Amino acid sequence: MATRNGLALCQGWSAASTSTALSTTVHKHFHSSVPTTQSKEDDNSPRLTHTDPETGKASMVSVTDKAPTHRTALAVSSIWLPGVAFDLLKRNGHKKGDVLTVAQIAGIQAAKQTSNLIPLCHPLLLTHVSVDLKLVEDSEVPPVGCNGLRGGRVDIESRVACMGNTGVEMEALTGATVAALTVFDMCKAVGKDMVIGEVKVMEKTGGKSGTYKHNQQGSERLGRGI
Structure with missing residues (x-):
């Protein structure tokens, strides 16, 4: 009987040990699978403001509580034209009119x-929008994709201002881009080898982030094809 009791006791201890080990394993596994609380560094890390980090759904950012400030932006673009199209542009000789x-x-x-x-x-x-276009004689090698043709380019500056809760960089970029697209549309009959150059914000002011100026160092010259 003692042997049986000893065996039963041994079996009971073994089962208890197994149960304890299993409980410990499950306990450890449970804790390792639960996300930890985000640190302040995570909260302040860069993220896309137009999408919900949990659902991924897009939304227009709320600027309701932001104080209106005077905001400006300058964006630039350019379009390179082959010789025939550029010469007609200089003489205002395109059939569609004053390009x-x-x-x-x-x-x-x-x-x-x-x-x-x-x-x-x-x-x-x-409160303000201006778009300025300037003809530039281009004696340098044309951008990649122009098949070695000679020609010139149009440099475009788009300036936008407002008194508002959010910046006007997108408005300036849109103005510069559409101006370049319009030149392309009006000149494509005589110059399909045109290339629209890089589009970028050169400067912006106002708002929480303050003033930004594009760093020219290491960037390609205005008019270089993308």
Whole structure:
């Protein structure tokens, strides 16, 4: 009987040990699978503001509590044209009319319509929009993709300002881009080898982040093809 009791006791101890080990294993596994609380560094880490980090759903960022400030932005673009198209542009000889004036108006109009073109942009009451286009004789090797042709380029500057709760960088970029696209559209009949160059924000002011100026060091010259 003692032997049986000893065996039973041994079996009971073995079962208890197994149960304890299993409990410990499950306990450890349970804790390792639960996400830890985010640190302050995680909370302040860069993230996309237009998407919910948990669901991934897109939304227009709330700027309700942001104080209105004077905001400006300068964006640039360029378009390179082969010789025939560029010569006609200089002489204002294109059949569709005054290319530079039409492109200027198109850029201004586009800047005002940015929120209709880009889904999550805020509609803004712009207080100033200007788009300037400048012809540049280009004696350098044309951008990649122009088949070694000679020609010139149009440099484009788009300036936008407002008194608002969010910046106007997108409006400036849209103005510069659409102006370049308009030049392309009006000149494509005589110069399909055109190349639109890099589009970028050169400067912005106002808002929480303050003033930004593009660092030219290491970047390609304006007009170099993308």
